[in-house]
Amino acid sequence: MAIHATEFLRTIGEREVPPVVVVRGEDGALRHAVVSAIRQRLFEQAEPNEIRLDGREADYRTVHDELARLSMWGGVKLVLVEDAEKFLSSHRDQLADYLDAPARKAVLLLDVTTLDGRTRFAQRVGKRGLVVDCSPLKGGALFQWLRETARNRFGKQLSSDAAKWLVELVGNQLGQLEQELSKLASYTGDRSMIDAPTVRKLVGGWKAETTWNMLDALRDGRLDLALTDLQKLLNAGESPIFILGAIRHVCRKYVQAAERAREGVPLRKALADAGVFDYQLASNERYMRRVGRPRVEQMPQRLMQTELQLRGDSRLPERLILEQLILWLGGHE
Secondary structure, three states, X not given: OEEEXXXXXXXXXXXXXXXXXXXXXXXXHHHHHHHHXXXXXXXXXXXXXXXXXXXXXXXXXXXXXXXXXXXXXXXXXXXXXXXXXXXXXXXXXXXXXXXXXOOOOEEEEEEEOOOOOOOHHHHHHHHHOEEEEOOOOOHHHHHHHHHHHHHHHHOOEEOHHHHHHHHHHHOOOHHHHHHHXXXXXXXXXXXXXXXXXXXXXXXXXXXXHHHHHHHHHHHOOOHHHHHHHHHHHHHOOOOHHHXXXXXXXXXXXXXXXXXXXXXXXXXXXXXXXXXXXXXXXHHHHHHXXXXXXXXXXXXXXXXXXXXXXXXXXXXXXXXXXXXXXXHHHOOOO
């Protein structure tokens, strides 16, 4: 069978570890957590007996002999093959046959980034062993994991917008997200709720917070504040290309919302579908109505023009190029 790592880690105490387990996926921290959980489950009432082999060098005979050799302690034995892609590719037929009669007192654990589901081994291990999927979570499943982890691990409530900001700033690597949740839990102290402003301030750092403040001011028509924040960022050594990237990230949502609105979707719902935070829907809707659809639809072209200017197509100072962009986005010619 196959199961996602988050579900596996939640229910590991209720499971028996089968003779062959494949831990696969791009999230290295999550794979490490699964391997550690399996190790703890196997040896919670027995002396640890583990053999680690490098999958880039190991051959099937060596692995099979280790699996067949009984533990001198009489308990279960764990044979962990790390970086096992090459080993699995070279010996997948033998491994598929091994599933017919695995060692009774041993567990073979293969740690890989990818697993070709079309192979005979992959199909058989899914039925007779276990595949633990360590790919990053996405969408609703990721936000649910964040809220559950905040509540169950740290005793905190995580607001919907705070969860979205975490993903916006950190990405979807669960190990990194859990580290940030730990910092947020410590920072909030006795407060039960982790809110969006706290995430923006603590996770993003000063430069990120100033960047978002600049974009908020631009959206709200406070161009003097937006230009002041831009100057602060440039004075602090922030890359103009990075600043442009943040502007492009926000503008992309406006463009997506405009396309959906053209299809008849109400503008506020179109903004929500594009990923705008709940508490910013009203202000973003006001912004789009203020600058108008034609300007929003011209944003991709104007952003590309600005990038080319920053990369050498213009002799103007970078500060002036970005100031002109902010004024244009604010509705000025």
